[in-house]
Amino acid sequence: MGYSAFSILGHALTANKHWQAAVGTPQMRTSYDAVIIGGGGHGLATAYYLAQQHGITNVAVLEAGWIGGGNTARNTTIVRSDYLLNSSFRLKDFALGLWADLSRDLNFNLMYEPRGYVDLAHSDGELEHFTLRANAMRLGGADAQILTGDALQERVPELDMASPKRFPIAGALVQEAGGVVRHDAVAWGFARKASQAGIHVFQNCPGTGIKVRDGKLQAIETPKGRIACDKALISVAGASTQVAALAGLELPLNSINVQAFVTEPVKPALDTVVNYNAGYSYVSQTSKGEFVLGGATDGYSSFARRGSFERIEDVLARALQMFPFLSRLRLMRHWSGTADIPMDGNAILGPTPVEGLMINAGWGYAGFKATPAIGHQMAELLATGQMPELLQPFAYERFALGAEQDDAGAGPYPWLH
Numbered sequence: 001m002g003y004s005a006f007s008i009l010g011h012a013l014t015a016n017k018h019w020q021a022a023v024g025t026p027q028m029r030t031s032y033d034a035v036i037i038g039g040g041g042h043g044l045a046t047a048y049y050l051a052q053q054h055g056i057t058n059v060a061v062l063e064a065g066w067i068g069g070g071n072t073a074r075n076t077t078i079v080r081s082d083y084l085l086n087s088s089f090r091l092k093d094f095a096l097g098l099w100a101d102l103s104r105d106l107n108f109n110l111m112y113e114p115r116g117y118v119d120l121a122h123s124d125g126e127l128e129h130f131t132l133r134a135n136a137m138r139l140g141g142a143d144a145q146i147l148t149g150d151a152l153q154e155r156v157p158e159l160d161m162a163s164p165k166r167f168p169i170a171g172a173l174v175q176e177a178g179g180v181v182r183h184d185a186v187a188w189g190f191a192r193k194a195s196q197a198g199i200h201v202f203q204n205c206p207g208t209g210i211k212v213r214d215g216k217l218q219a220i221e222t223p224k225g226r227i228a229c230d231k232a233l234i235s236v237a238g239a240s241t242q243v244a245a246l247a248g249l250e251l252p253l254n255s256i257n258v259q260a261f262v263t264e265p266v267k268p269a270l271d272t273v274v275n276y277n278a279g280y281s282y283v284s285q286t287s288k289g290e291f292v293l294g295g296a297t298d299g300y301s302s303f304a305r306r307g308s309f310e311r312i313e314d315v316l317a318r319a320l321q322m323f324p325f326l327s328r329l330r331l332m333r334h335w336s337g338t339a340d341i342p343m344d345g346n347a348i349l350g351p352t353p354v355e356g357l358m359i360n361a362g363w364g365y366a367g368f369k370a371t372p373a374i375g376h377q378m379a380e381l382l383a384t385g386q387m388p389e390l391l392q393p394f395a396y397e398r399f400a401l402g403a404e405q406d407d408a409g410a411g412p413y414p415w416l417h
Contacts, residue, residue: 022192023067026200031228032060034382035220037207037243038235039063041072041183041368042360044190044201045375046233046382048106051197053376054383059199060229062222064206064236068187071237071367074305074337076260076294078273078284079369080117080178081142084133087393088346088407092366093142094390095373096177102372108189110181111287116272117178118147118156120322122167126277130173137175145174158270160324167278167321178273180284186371207234210247210357217247217356231382233358238303238338240361247354252399253342253362257298259311260336263329265289274322281318283326291326293319297339307334339364344404349374349394350387358382359396 034050036043039061050056064070079099081092103110121127130146137144148171153161161169195201202224209221210232220227236243244251265288275282280296295315298308312334320327341364342348348362360378363370377388387395393405 023195028224033058034231036061041371043235046378047194049379057198061201068184071337072187075368077180098372106189112181114179116176118274119173127171235360240340258339260294262333263291305336344406346405349391
């Protein structure tokens with residue numbers, strides 16, 4: 001739906017009283033073909049692709065809070081596919097390809113900016129590992145390059161490569177197709193399109209119970225009543241263990257705080273995303289001029305979603321090694337999300353031991369960047385009952401089979417290194 005300049009002016013003069021709601025307020029049915037527990041980016045993307053790819057619209061999406069109020073809006077908006085393992089790379093690179101056209105497909109500006117992702121190496125050994133990763137990416141058809149010395153300085157002129165450092169900069173892996181996407185726009189873009197297709201999106205309506213009989217899914221309990229269904233997806237980043245427990249499932253993951261920060265806005269100074277690997281600290285600048293910074297997990301299990309001065313100091317100390325000029329800026333906001341992290345650092349996807357109940361959990365740091373790919377693939381699983389090839393390496397039973405997907409070194413999970 002588009003608006004002319006005159007209609008926008010008219011809405012402004014009437015205090016926006018006649019704006020059409022982006023998401024409807026439907027009456028809940030007693031049964032649906034499928035229920036998606038979790039109205040974050042992944043859940044809403046799954047709903048959208050169920051309608052767009054498979055023509056399935058008798059679907060309910062249950063969001064415990066409001067659209068864009070969960071982990072979808074508690075991240076640092078980075079998208080990339082610079083992974084060594086083929087399983088991880090293929091899924092993230094599929095997502096990166098979808099991001100490019102998603103604003104047009106959703107008729108909603110997601111502010112996708114392929115400004116590049118620069119991953120710094122701090123030793124010759126680490127740079128060699130990055131070279132292996134870059135070669136693997138190229139073999140998979142992705143853009144990747146290794147920059148050192150003057151070439152790296154030219155790519156990121158603001159980067160301090162001259163001053164003595166405990167962890168010098170040996171070079172970097174650069175993926176120019178990486179970048180950022182506006183996180184809340186992703187949630188609302190998928191929500192609006194799914195709602196327009198006839199899918200029922202319920203806000204402030206958590207799944208409070210999962211009814212199972214003889215190993216088969218029967219119904220989902222909500223504050224608005226019971227929904228009979230034989231297919232459901234749990235997609236509740238940060239609360240995966242709690243919701244899975246409603247069906248008697250125990251997931252092999254920890255829930256850990258991840259913090260991020262944003263400075264006051266200034267004029268443009270950084271046109272890419274830069275990651276410092278010696279302890280982990282990453283920096284980008286928003287279109288408003290703010291610098292967004294994030295770092296490693298808190299290191300202990302928690303559902304609190306609270307910040308800490310210790311983590312602020314830890315992240316900023318490393319950020320200043322890269323960009324000393326940041327020391328003159330004030331921090332304006334600070335937030336935290338809950339990351340669900342399995343023992344191998346990779347997601348748990350697909351069918352569970354409960355027939356008809358699917359799981360999408362354990363994304364840790366990687367969830368946002370994978371959003372459209374997971375929606376696309378989970379929709380295929382719900383529609384056909386067949387596990388898509390891209391999801392197969394991340395199956396629930398991989399831990400029992402000894403088939404872990406260990407991406408140690410590709411994210412801030414120190415116990416995996």
